Amino acid sequence: DTAVSQTPKYLVTQMGNDKSIKCEQNLGHDTMYWYKQDSKKFLKIMFSYNNKELIINETVPNRFSPKSPDKAHLNLHINSLELGDSAVYFCASSPTRRNEQFFGPGTRLTVL
Amino acid sequence: AQKITQTQPGMFVQEKEAVTLDCTYDTSDPSYGLFWYKQPSSGEMIFLIYQGSYDQQNATEGRYSLNFQKARKSANLVISASQLGDSAMYFCAMRIGAGSYQLTFGKGTKLSVIP
Numbered sequence: 001d002t003a004v005s006q007t008p009k010y011l012v013t014q015m016g017n018d019k020s021i022k023c024e025q026n027l028g029h030d031t032m033y034w035y036k037q038d039s040k041k042f043l044k045i046m047f048s049y050n051n052k053e054l055i056i057n058e059t060v061p062n063r064f065s066p067k068s069p070d071k072a073h074l075n076l077h078i079n080s081l082e083l084g085d086s087a088v089y090f091c092a093s094s095p096t097r098r099n100e101q102f103f104g105p106g107t108r109l110t111v112l
Numbered sequence: 113a114q115k116i117t118q119t120q121p122g123m124f125v126q127e128k129e130a131v132t133l134d135c136t137y138d139t140s141d142p143s144y145g146l147f148w149y150k151q152p153s154s155g156e157m158i159f160l161i162y163q164g165s166y167d168q169q170n171a172t173e174g175r176y177s178l179n180f181q182k183a184r185k186s187a188n189l190v191i192s193a194s195q196l197g198d199s200a201m202y203f204c205a206m207r208i209g210a211g212s213y214q215l216t217f218g219k220g221t222k223l224s225v226i227p
């Protein structure tokens with residue numbers, strides 16, 4: 001019955017590799033998001049998709065590319081991983097822009 | 113410029129006591145929403161409570177209430193009858209504008225409940 005799920009939960013990889021994080025929501029929401037939480041617990045929005053269309057693209061390096069194959073999925077692909085990409089990445093969804101956002105469990109990415 | 117300020121990096125409260133977590137915000141847009149989230153040590157983000165800028169009454173959800181003072185631009189979270197399970201990071205967040213999707217988060221307050 002998981003509302004917003006992410007895979008994998010943990011991801012350990014070498015610098016320079018390419019990796020993807022998958023996100024799925026079964027809530028029927030129109031809008032999905034990716035957030036990054038750094039080591040100091042600061043949460044910052046990266047991307048927002050509404051009905052499969054990119055709405056927000058904050059100042060994120062273009063090594064990060066979101067892909068939304070359908071309304072229920074928003075995947076995050078990261079090229080040429082760097083040490084500074086180590087963080088917890090959260091996927092979230094909301095039914096409309098006005099409502100609270102429901103978060104996935106997070107993916108802890110460690111770049112060695 | 114930071115739009116959400118949580119001035120208390122850490123707070124302690126005795127079990128069964130009430131505690132107030134501070135949050136101030138800055139916006140000139142008359143339409144905005146304020147949110148509180150809880151992040152326990154397990155890492156998930158749990159939505160607690162929401163207050164809209166046009167809402168006449170302060171929001172309440174069980175033991176959580178939001179002390180919304182519009183003129184002071186503050187949206188403090190009050191947790192009544194603290195429980196050990198309330199120990200967590202608490203984040204205040206704001207959505208600015210009726211057409212906005214973006215949540216801006218504060219830096220969080222770590223609450224520790226003492227038995």
